[in-house]
Every structure is written in structure tokens, then in C-alpha cells.
Amino acid sequence: MSAMRTLVAALRDPASVATLDRDAWTALVSVARAEALLATLAHRVEGQPVPPEVEPTLAAARRDAAQAQVAALWEAEMARRALAPLGIEPILLKGTAYAAAGLPNAAGRQIGDLDILVPRDRLDSVEAALLEAGWEWVKDDPYDQSYYRRWMHELPPLIHKTRDRMIDVHHTILPLTARVRPDAAAMINDAHALPLPQSFVNLYEPEDYPEVPADPSVVPPVAGCRVLGRFDIVHHCVAHLMADGELDGGLRNLWDFHYLVREMERRTNGKYVKDLLGDTGRHGLHHPFARTARLAHHLFGPLMYVRESLTLADRLFLRRLLARDDWGKPTRPLTRLAFTIRGHWMRMPPLMLARHLWTKWRKR
Amino acid sequence: MSHNHALRIGPVSFRIRSDWAAPIDTLRRLYAGYPRPAGAFADATVRLEANRFWRRFIRPSVHIGGDWTIPDALPLPLAQGLLAAEMGMNLQVALGWRRHLLIHASAVERDGRAVMMIGASGSGKSTLAALLGEGNWRLLGDEFALLGLDDGMLAPFPRLVSLKNAAIAEVERRVPADRMGPLLKGTPKGDIRHLVPRADAVARMEEGARPALMLFPEFGAPAGVRGVGAAEAFVRLTESSTNYVALGEPGFAAMMNLVRSVPAVAIGYGSSEEGMAAVEALWAELAP
Numbered sequence: 001m002s003a004m005r006t007l008v009a010a011l012r013d014p015a016s017v018a019t020l021d022r023d024a025w026t027a028l029v030s031v032a033r034a035e036a037l038l039a040t041l042a043h044r045v046e047g048q049p050v051p052p053e054v055e056p057t058l059a060a061a062r063r064d065a066a067q068a069q070v071a072a073l074w075e076a077e078m079a080r081r082a083l084a085p086l087g088i089e090p091i092l093l094k095g096t097a098y099a100a101a102g103l104p105n106a107a108g109r110q111i112g113d114l115d116i117l118v119p120r121d122r123l124d125s126v127e128a129a130l131l132e133a134g135w136e137w138v139k140d141d142p143y144d145q146s147y148y149r150r151w152m153h154e155l156p157p158l159i160h161k162t163r164d165r166m167i168d169v170h171h172t173i174l175p176l177t178a179r180v181r182p183d184a185a186a187m188i189n190d191a192h193a194l195p196l197p198q199s200f201v202n203l204y205e206p207e208d209y210p211e212v213p214a215d216p217s218v219v220p221p222v223a224g225c226r227v228l229g230r231f232d233i234v235h236h237c238v239a240h241l242m243a244d245g246e247l248d249g250g251l252r253n254l255w256d257f258h259y260l261v262r263e264m265e266r267r268t269n270g271k272y273v274k275d276l277l278g279d280t281g282r283h284g285l286h287h288p289f290a291r292t293a294r295l296a297h298h299l300f301g302p303l304m305y306v307r308e309s310l311t312l313a314d315r316l317f318l319r320r321l322l323a324r325d326d327w328g329k330p331t332r333p334l335t336r337l338a339f340t341i342r343g344h345w346m347r348m349p350p351l352m353l354a355r356h357l358w359t360k361w362r363k364r
Numbered sequence: 365m366s367h368n369h370a371l372r373i374g375p376v377s378f379r380i381r382s383d384w385a386a387p388i389d390t391l392r393r394l395y396a397g398y399p400r401p402a403g404a405f406a407d408a409t410v411r412l413e414a415n416r417f418w419r420r421f422i423r424p425s426v427h428i429g430g431d432w433t434i435p436d437a438l439p440l441p442l443a444q445g446l447l448a449a450e451m452g453m454n455l456q457v458a459l460g461w462r463r464h465l466l467i468h469a470s471a472v473e474r475d476g477r478a479v480m481m482i483g484a485s486g487s488g489k490s491t492l493a494a495l496l497g498e499g500n501w502r503l504l505g506d507e508f509a510l511l512g513l514d515d516g517m518l519a520p521f522p523r524l525v526s527l528k529n530a531a532i533a534e535v536e537r538r539v540p541a542d543r544m545g546p547l548l549k550g551t552p553k554g555d556i557r558h559l560v561p562r563a564d565a566v567a568r569m570e571e572g573a574r575p576a577l578m579l580f581p582e583f584g585a586p587a588g589v590r591g592v593g594a595a596e597a598f599v600r601l602t603e604s605s606t607n608y609v610a611l612g613e614p615g616f617a618a619m620m621n622l623v624r625s626v627p628a629v630a631i632g633y634g635s636s637e638e639g640m641a642a643v644e645a646l647w648a649e650l651a652p
Contacts, residue, residue, distance in 0.1 A: 022404040030409040033431045053403040060462045067612035327381050327411055
């Protein structure tokens with residue numbers, strides 16, 4: 001079995017690591033690291049029989065991820081302070097949001113940049129406030145700058161000059177040119193203020209399913225920021241995974257989706273998933289959601305209300321998601337290229353894509 | 365067809381795969397005295413690979429891959445494959461290792477106590493450590509000092525010593541040729557030749573040492589010794605650490621404990637003899 005398959009199996013069923021020999025562990029650790037899933041795996045297999053030589057590596061990964069979350073939440077606090085004079089509470093997205101909301105997939109979830117969502121009509125003042133507070137442009141190139149501003153769903157990336165941390169300021173969910181257009185204004189409107197009620201970790205209405213209270217030790221005290229609503233947090237995960245192109249880090253995003261949905265399904269006897277499905281139409285995410293669910297179902301285990309059979313295109317997604325050899329090296333260059341092209345195709349109409357690629361090619 | 369090798373240096377186990385036989389053959393020869401990874405588990409992976417298939421054969425150039433890489437790093441010619449392997453292994457430690465506080469320093473030990481030498485490239489820390497390690501000191505490492513987060517002990521990391529430019533001649537006249545790697549001319553860092561640490565450094569690589577002296581050598585600076593306060597040492601050490609920030613509070617605590625309990629001095633020196641004499645003199649003053 002390839003190491004990528006071993007990784008999928010270990011996430012799906014942690015007990016499956018009991019049969020691995022040391023070579024298999026070496027390969028598993030390497031591909032998990034490459035997919036930014038090592039600390040997630042380390043949490044998942046905690047308590048399983050792990051060889052003594054391997055355990056320190058997993059323990060270090062868990063500690064490292066915990067510290068990285070502390071740093072990520074501090075970065076969110078820095079953004080909050082920069083935007084507070086404008087009366088804007090940044091909406092945290094992706095890894096930082098999972099950690100701030102204390103969601104079950106947060107344990108070991110790697111967090112890179114800080115992603116925040118702000119109202120589009122406040123973008124200019126947000127940008128000015130961040131520059132004032134010490135963030136600087138990563139890309140000074142005028143074409144890149146104007147490209148982001150005209151077409152993308154986020155500002156060009158900024159990096160903080162002393163803390164050396166990146167921030168991505170989103171103003172919509174997907175690029176302005178993308179064919180699927182989730183309703184960002186509605187998502188912003190429905191966002192929740194932090195700190196959240198304890199029951200938010202259930203991603204469901206507290207009065208319906210009050211039996212799983214949050215573990216207070218994992219709910220961090222971030223106040224003055226926001227997170228997306230109970231369904232939108234999953235919608236954003238789907239949009240980010242399916243409609244955002246190259247599928248780099250795709251396996252990790254798919255795991256986020258699966259673990260969140262599966263856990264909520266369990267806690268609400270399926271009611272959460274049913275209502276979540278009903279909500280996808282609101283954002284034009286019906287098809288991306290269905291595909292994400294099929295892939296998650298196939299790789300990580302059964303989900304309710306999901307059609308079992310994969311389409312031909314689904315199989316291509318699987319090929320891409322698992323395109324890595326036992327030494328962590330990316331493989332299947334043609335499949336990868338196809339997804340790069342797909343990513344661009346979804347972001348831009350053909351003529352614009354041609355112009356973009358031409359400009360980029362000339363600047364090589 | 366690929367070639368690979370696994371080896372352990374101190375607490376770190378590596379596996380290295382190469383598209384070419386030559387770098388692996390050289391590694392096998394130079395690391396012959398090193399153990400295999402404990403229990404055959406390697407926690408760091410290095411890949412030496414051609415970016416395009418034909419670049420294995422035509423003007424072969426070695427791209428350094430692995431668990432951790434630097435984007436846009438320039439490939440090296442195949443003749444410098446050993447350097448690529450060494451850079452790849454260093455990179456895994458510098459960017460990935462979290463089980464110790466990493467300080468970019470060389471270190472030597474005597475009587476269970478260690479001298480750490482901290483400085484930028486060109487300060488002479490590698491050369492001094494190599495030369496001391498040929499005398500009545502044990503070499504702990506020439507590149508990374510691994511400081512225990514709980515016990516404050518230095519874990520040896522006696523990889524091959526990387527000698528550069530003038531340091532090569534300085535060392536090669538004192539050690540037998542079979543402990544020297546191939547001379548790599550015209551690398552991005554100038555001429556490089558690797559030294560295999562003495563057998564005692566490898567045999568005792570499980571045996572830690574307590575830091576007793578921190579030295580900031582400055583090759584070419586006017587001869588003299590200057591005391592370095594805890595605050596200055598702290599700042600210079602944080603600048604020399606690749607994982608201080610990532611470790612968070614335990615890293616801070618280990619660093620504070622080090623600068624508070626271990627004396628630090630800066631020395632200027634003009635020749636290796638002068639540098640070694642200065643270390644001996646400081647050590648004699650320090651001796652309990």
C-alpha cells in the first residue's frame with residue numbers, strides 16, 4: 001500500500017497503524033508532513049500502539065501544532081487591534097477560525113497565514129489600517145497588484161515587518177471572476193462574535209443538542225473577532241477546496257470537511273448534515289459540496305446522505321489528491337498540470353486567462 | 365533507478381535518496397562509522413533529484429528536496445552531490461527539528477562540560493571546533509548545538525565538519541586522508557572539504573554535555589577577550605536559533621536558563637593557534 005493510502009487509512013481508522021513496520025512509519029511520517037497533516041495524524045493515533053522510536057516525532061508534532069495555534073491566535077489579536085479603530089471585527093477563516101472556535105478538527109491542524117474576511121466596501125480603510133500597523137506588501141509588482149485588486153477575492157498578500165507573518169485579507173469567498181459566487185455579504189451578516197457560546201463547537205443550535213458541551217480548555221479566549229456561521233464555516237471549507245484551483249493541501253482541507261461534518265452528524269443524529277445540505281443552494285455550492293462529500297465519503301469513511309459511487313471526474317480528483325510517492329515527492333505531473341489549468345479556468349473567462357498567462361509568461 | 369542510505373547523527377535519523385549513485389556512495393564511505401537509525405525509523409527525509417528526467421544524464425544538476433525545502437534554491441552540479449546531501453540534511457534539522465532548542469553553533473567537550481562557539485559563517489567556529497576536536501577535546505558538532513528543553517544539556521550532533529577555503533589546508537595537514545571527503549571546488553560557498561569527526565566523537569554521540577562556556581569568536585578581529593552580558597548573549601543566541609520562535613515558552617525558558625547560568629565572552633584572534641590558545645586559557649580560568 002502506498003504511504004498516501006496508509007495516511008488516509010490511518011486518519012480513517014487510527015487502529016490501522018498497529019500493523020505498520022518501521023519503514024512504513026518512516027514513509028507515513030514523511031507524506032503526512034508533506035500534506036501538512038503530521039500533527040493531525042499524531043492526535044488521531046494518540047493511544048494507539050506506536051513504536052518507541054516514532055513516538056517522540058509524533059509528540060513533537062503535537063507540541064509544535066499547539067504552539068503554532070497560540071501564535072496564530074495572537075496574530076488574529078494583532079489584526080483585531082489594528083482594525084478596532086475602524087469598528088471592524090475581522091472574521092477569522094480556515095485554520096485560525098477552527099482554533100478560535102474550538103472545533104473538533106482544530107487539534108493538530110496546521111495554520112499558516114492568517115486569513116480574515118472583511119466587508120468589501122471597507123477594504124480601502126482596512127488596507128490603510130494594516131499598512132499603518134506594520135504590514136507590508138509581499139508583491140510589489142504593479143501587474144500582480146492590479147491583478148489582485150481587479151479580479152481576486154482577496155488583497156495581495158501582506159507580511160508583518162517585525163513578526164514576519166502573512167495576512168490574507170478576503171473580501172469575498174471566491175475570485176470576482178469565478179463562475180460560482182457564494183454570497184459573501186450574507187456570510188458576513190451571519191458571522192458570530194467571539195467568544196462563542198460553549199455550544200458552538202457542536203455547530204448546531206444549542207437547544208436541540210445540548211449534550212456535548214465544549215471542553216473549556218480547548219476554547220481559546222479570543223474576543224473581538226468573529227467566525228462564520230454554523231453552516232458557512234463548512235461552506236467556506238468546500239469553496240476553498242473545490243473552487244480554488246490547484247488542490248495543493250487538498251487532502252488536509254478534505255480531512256477538515258470530513259471530520260467536521262462527520263462529527264456534527266454524530267452529535268446531531270444526522271440532522272446537522274441534512275440542514276447543511278439544504279443550505280448549500282444559497283451559495284451556489286451544490287455541486288462542489290456534493291463532490292467534496294463523495295470524495296470524503298470514499299477516502300475517510302461513510303457520511304450520511306452521500307451518493308456512494310464516484311464519477312469519472314471524482315477519480316481524477318483522487319488521483320490528484322494522492323499524487324505523492326513514499327518519499328514525499330509530488331508525482332503525476334500531468335494530473336497536477338491538469339488541475340493547475342482547471343484552477344485558472346475556473347477563476348477566469350478564457351480571454352482573460354489567455355491575457356493573464358501571456359503576461360505571466362513574458363515576465364518569467 | 366534510485367539509490368538510498370539511512371544513518372543517524374545524535375538524536376536525528378535521516379534517510380537520503382538520490383537519482384544518482386555517486387552522492388550515496390560518498391555518503392556511505394564518509395558516514396561508515398555512524399549507526400543506522402534506531403529501530404530503522406527515520407524521521408527526516410532528504411531527496412536529491414533531477415528537476416527534469418534528462419537532467420539526470422545531461423549536465424546533471426542536483427535539486428535538494430525533502431520534508432523541508434527552501435523554495436527557489438539553486439541546484440548544484442553533480443560533482444557537488446555530497447554538499448547537496450549535507451545541505452539537505454542540515455535543512456531538515458534547521459527547519460524541522462523541535463525536540464531541542466537549536467543554536468547555530470559549534471561545540472566541544474572535556475570532562476563532561478562543553479564550550480559552545482557561536483558566530484556567523486566566517487567567524488571561525490567550525491575550524492576552531494575541528495582543530496580542538498583533533499586535540500584533547502571531544503567534538504560535539506560544528507553546525508548545530510542541540511540544547512535540551514528539560515535538562516539544559518547539549519546533545520551531540522557530530523555530523524561531517526564542513527571546512528571552507530583556508531580552513532581546508534589548516535585541517536588536512538593534521539588528519540589522515542581517509543578522514544577527509546573529496547575537495548569540492550567552486551561551490552556557492554567557495555571551496556569545501558568535509559572532515560569525518562574522530563572516532564570518539566561518533567562513538568560517544570549519545571553522551572550529552574553540560575554547557576560551561578559560550579564563546580563568540582571573531583576571526584580577524586584584534587586579539588582580546590571581552591565579557592558578554594546575559595542580555596547581549598540572549599539577543600545573539602536568539603538570532604542564531606532557527607526554532608526559538610516556534611518552540612514558544614519552553615524555548616524561552618531554556619534560553620534564559622542558558623544565558624543566566626553560563627558565562628559568555630567574545631574573543632578576537634588572528635590565527636588558529638591564537639584561537640585555540642585563547643580557548644585553553646579561558647577554560648583554565650573557568651576550571652573549578
